[in-house]
Amino acid sequence: MKLILTNEVTGLGSAGDLVEVKDGYGRNYLLPRGLATQWTRGGQKQVDALRKAREARVIASxxxxxxxxxxxxxxxxxxxxxxxxxxxxxxxxxxxxxxxxxxxxxxxxxxxxxxxxxxxxxxxxxxxxxxxxxxxxxxxxxxxxxx
The missing domain is CATH 3.10.430.100 (Ribosomal protein L9, C-terminal domain)
Known part of the structure; x- marks a missing residue:
């Protein structure tokens, strides 16, 4: 299952990352808690927006x-x-x-x-x-x- 992370998940990735996880983990844990959204072709704009927001929050150097x-x-x-x-x-x-x-x-x-x-x-x-x-x-x- 391909998902776009909306929040940082320890051991998996940070907001804006495109990850591939097992169906049960995505369906039962990540999606209900709002930690990820389903990947779609139009989701690339969302990925770019999340990365920009993350870069603004992260301590640069x-x-x-x-x-x-x-x-x-x-x-x-x-x-x-x-x-x-x-x-x-x-x-x-x-x-x-x-x-x-x-x-x-x-x-x-x-x-x-x-x-x-x-x-x-x-x-x-x-x-x-x-x-x-x-x-x-x-x-x-x-x-x-x-x-």
Whole structure:
């Protein structure tokens, strides 16, 4: 099955890429979640538009990405969330909250580049990864505190 990715999918590709996947993976996972659209002949215009948008969001050069990586890894981002008495969160920390915490520290990142190894559902110290460039992956320390 040929699909056009509309969002970055780890291990498969980024927005605007034309990929060939097994029918079940595309039909049951990628299409229902809005991560891809069916490929058509007229889809080439959509691919071009997605690539332009992606290039505008991506940090242009490798040196800039390494500089941002140094800034992110030197800091601990503090995220406040509503939690119960035992420290368990009502919900989970989202990618948008990590991006907002980074912005408060003076570093602008796209929320779509934030990846969690496991959902963050408790207060304390955690880590997340931020894909700044195809070759640069920053590990960010998060401090989740209760409101």
């Amino acid at each position: 490798l040196e800039d990405a390494k500089g941002v990586k140094g800034q992110l890894e030197a800091r601990t981002l503090t995220i406040t969330a509503q939690a119960g008495g035992s420290g368990r969160l009502f919900g989970a920390v989202t990618q948008s909250e990590v991006a907002e915490a980074a912005k408060a520290e003076g570093v602008t990142i796209d929320r779509r580049t934030v990846e969690f190894t496991a959902p963050i559902k408790s207060t304390g110290e955690h880590t997340a990864q931020v894909r700044l460039h195809p070759e640069v992956l920053a590990t960010v320390k998060l401090s989740v505190v209760a409101r």
